Amino acid sequence: MNWVGRAAKLALLAALAAAVAFGATDVQSAVNPIGPQSGKIANLWWFFFWLLGAIYIVVMIAALWTLTRPNRGFGQEPLEHTHQLSPETDRRTSRVVAGATITTIVILFVLIVASVGTGKGLSELGEQKNSLTIQVMGIQWWWQVMYQTSDSSIAVTTANEIHIPVGRPVQLRLLSNDVIHSFWVPNLHGKTDLIPSRVNTQWIQADKPGVYRGQCAEFCGLQHAHMIIYVVAESPDKFKAWYDRQLQPAAAPSDPVMQRGQQVFMNNACVYCHQIRGTDAAGQNGPDLTHFGSRLGIAANTVPNTPGNLGGWIADPQSTKPGNHMATIALNSADMHPLINYLESLK
């Protein structure tokens, strides 16, 4: 029965390798908590992991142990003929099985109490006073982010990026007007679905500054894989500066190349979908481009926001993100260059 020992060693090695691999890159990892919410969940996760892992090892040892015992039974002749346990064996075994079942029930009860306790702890983290309220709307394959002022009117509209001050609780009001999406930034909190005809809320808070990546987690169609959102946590004063900048409309361009770019933007189908505050482009179907230059990525962060990527995206959106709803407008190269410069200038 040497292969039993080998199999057990192999299983332990695999478990250790798994534990090491967890922490490798933690770009979007549920076990690398940044905020209090994901911290509570990570603690609960490690509690479940070690307790249930131990139970698994015990059950496996019990199962594999059955192979290594040649003769068994207490005072009974070989089973081939009687197929019947002696009452002595029967009584001992039923005591062991009953004990195992009771232990299972007790452990499950402990797990239920731990999980419901964490759940209540999470809900207490919400409902705090000086919180910032942001409306996040999932639209097929990008995120619309609207900052609400105290009297719940919309002050700032941006897309695919949420800036939040470090250490301050933020309430996200999640809604959708087409299919079901799911807002999930693992480093900050679990996921909550965005369901048409319903408003769900989620509380997040970041304790360390940084850029935390999240993704839509409910299958929502062709480009579900490229519906990525960044939560940028920064110090309160940097956030204040960013917020004030976002309030400003786009400045009229002075440089002739920028003016030519703005003119190209106004003459084409861009105005039907996009809005740039400070110009007369006011389309509501696509993301708000007033401060496009300051964003990290294009097309729901499918590609980073560089002039090269922007050019590729405008010339042929279906190659960057096949199936998305941006129109393919045939621009000759003379118009493309100024348009890219103009858009990148909208910091």
Next chain:
Amino acid sequence: MTQTQDVLPNVPNQEQNISNLERTWRRGRGLIGWLSVTTHQAIGMRYIVTAFIMLCVGGIEALLMRIQLAKPNNTFLSADLYNQIFTTHGTTMMFLFAVPVMEGMAIYLVPLMCGTRNVAFPRLNAFGYWMFLGGVLFLYWGVFTGAAPDMGWFAYPPLSGPQFTPGKRTDVWAQMITFTEFSALCVATEIVVTILKMRAPGMSLNRIPLYVWSLLIQSFMVIFAMPAIVVASSFLLSDRTIGTHFVNPSEGGDPLLYQHIFWFFGHPEVYIIFIPALGFVSAIVSANARQHVFGYPAMVLSQIANGFIAFGLWVHHMFATGLPQIGEAFFTASSMMIAITSGVQIFCWIATLWTGRPRMTTALYFVYGFIAIFVLGGMTGVMLASVPLDLQVHDTYFVIAHFHYVLIGGAVFPLFGAFYHWFPKMTGRMMSERLGRWNFWVLFVGFNLTFFPMHILGLKGMPRRVYTYPPEVGWGFISQIATAGAFVIAIGGVMFLINVFRSRKSGAIAGNNPWDADSLEWATSSPPANYNFEYLPAATSRSPMWVPREERTFVTGLRTDRREVLVTTLMDAEPHHRYVLPGSSIWPFITAIAASITFVGSVFNPWYIISGSILIFVGLLGWFWPRRAAEIRDEA
């Protein structure tokens, strides 16, 4: 004609009886004969073979998905093609492989284990198979004409609604479900009535084999769970073909209502797949540990409890939809409670092996593989039951790892074990044990290589159903391991097929009871004749085959010139009256064709429901019309 049972000296004209039985239970010849067969071995075998073909097709789809996900930003499959393949993979594995193969094994084994000659409603059995075959053909007609479903195997609206999935893709999926749930309900009804009313005399409720108990519970779950998917798929179908507003969020319907109804069926569905596998494990363990399973009442009660609790925990699929906190806490408790019933059964099997003398056949290898994989799947299941953890790992690769552990570990491993265990009974030939062990280890290593890393992928934030991912998130290396593991599983599958086809011809001859097992199906020849037993055996104990030969009792006096079976009372199986089963009939096939025309037509034009129903009525008329020949004369 091989001698199926020992000669009964005190019964006159035994030779005459056997030749009569041969003639009355003979299957028709030619194509019409093949189409109108109603014996349970033939239909059971057809279910199993068709379901295994679906397993291979689903496996190929899985390989295509794994190749696409092997490296970041891969272009092997386009987004639309990938969505079609992952939906068809899920739908094929759940509806066209898992449930039908368990039903096929049930149809084949239950009449044998209950000591009777056929299932209760043989023609309904044939009709059920044709409807299942109709479902297979309709889905794969859709796949090859571009109308493969692409909205996920549980088709949440509004994505699966008329506006966001144009064309007929969701309709093909929803109507395929109508086909398969019809066949599942037919089989469930037969199995319940066969177990309750046609058991061998003396097989009272506490002497029913554990596999038959698991089938009884599974059939009742099918009867109470399938109507939910009837309602859910009809909601989608009528919203898409005649414009009703069942799930239209802006006109009063609610997408969450669809989720509630679907998962009210969805979770019992996975237990419908899993509970027969528990029956397989009980049968294999008792045969190979050479004693009946420890704690019979505990096993039966925990399976019944499993059947009831399974209906009370469907909301754990919807923890992330923002339902009220208290409701979710209740479903956390009920989801964790069901771990107790599975735990009790695992402990009883280990106790049986602990106190028995296990003989390492390939089937027992698969049982050990089942225990190793299923218990780990149970652990991750308990993790998923807790709301805060589920918010992090719901709809990620952690969930994919979990349900593959409990479905492949919990159902497919016992199924392979069952096939190694009952192959001698079904074909009369033994499968090669050496190739069997290789097959087990390749499948076991391949499985863990594929699905264990997916736990890590899930915790590293990889959501479900993404056709590709950027390089900077660090999922590339682990995905490559999983893809390699998937190919190892494929090799294991091929080894299994080689073992099957080689052993059918050149395997060692298996007698009536190669494993010296204890249930009644080992009392007759391998493969059993069309009528199973010359004289129906009576069950004198919980393990009838381990009773010494001279104490075995048989039933005599059934007429052999027509297909007669014995109907016994519910509790103690006292013989109550004889029941003449119908013979071969082409009408189930014709009614199935009429029903298929109705279903397929109503996807394109709702008026087909009316015209199709008239066709079905004609089919049923032919089916039930009382034949003069089969008139039962009232003799004394």
Next chain:
Amino acid sequence: MCSRSRSSLLLAACLLVTSCQREKRDVRPSPTRLAIYGDAAKESALRPGGPINPQRAVTNPYNSSGYDISEGQRLYNWYNCVGCHANGGGVIGPPLIKQQWIYGGEPANIFDTIVKGRPNGMPAWGDRIPEYQIWQIVTYVRSMNGQQPTSATPTRPDTMETNPQNLRNRVGGATK
């Protein structure tokens, strides 16, 4: 036996063809150029000095394609056609569910109307939105009139009840 298999193959083939067109999802439009005046169909063949070169036949590339009808429905709302034509019933603009068209009801005529615009308020979209999107809107308008196969036409959008499919029925006067 071979005749039966040939006829069944034929049946399968035609089943294949019809639904392939309805289910195709070619997301990459071609050509992506803007629709210029020259493309549209002329109302009449009379030209001073007779036809110079045969008029290019303008055909609808998206006929009976389910995906493009649903894209057309989205664009119909995004480009605010719904502002004037409502959901086919017509408010400021004329209704789009009808048999008699002032400027012709053929796909080429509707395409021409959208590209050039019409007097009394129909704007010219020719050099504004790409040609393939105009064809998608044309296909959607024809699906409102029931001129597209019902298997490709969505029965209802996920919006309030005033959608063309019901107006068409009411125009037919069937329902109560």
Next chain:
Amino acid sequence: MTEPKTIDVSHLPPYDISNQAPLWWGQLLLAAIEGMMFCILIAAYLYVRLRYDVWPPPGDQFPHRLLPTLALIPLILSCIGTYWASEAAKKDDRAGMIKGLALNLVLAIVFFVIRLMDWYSLNFSYKADAFGTYLWAFLAVHTYDYVGDVIFTLVLFLLVVIGRHGPKVRLGVHVDSVVWYFLVIVWIPIYVAVYWGPTLMETQQ
């Protein structure tokens, strides 16, 4: 070698028309399946109803309660005909079967006519909104089952009339009563949920 023990069953009857017959259990399970489907439909209707405080939505007129309440009487009385026919089937009493089935069919058709009149009074279509959809769903599915079973009973009736009432047909007549009782019993909760549900719920708010 001692004599193997045998149980002789040749004295048992070759068929039995009672609730021990497997076919009776099959019909019971069919009733369980259909019953489960109607329970889910009612639960879905109440779920949708509780999401709205104005019910039925504007533009739909709530169906009158007179006709459906009147229709209940022939429906419940038709059970007497079914019971009479199933008992007669046990005793192989052809006249009893014919009278029972005839009474059942006549009352069934009366119920059906009243229901059609009720349908004309509804002023919303199944495509109007969720209220119309769910209401028409109840009516359509129950009527489809109802018509199916009336036709089935009609065929049995004709078989008995032309004299082909062997044990199989008599078992059919006896067993068909199970489905008929089910169809009558399932209509009552639907009737309450559809015609009285919304008002009962309003009073609680």
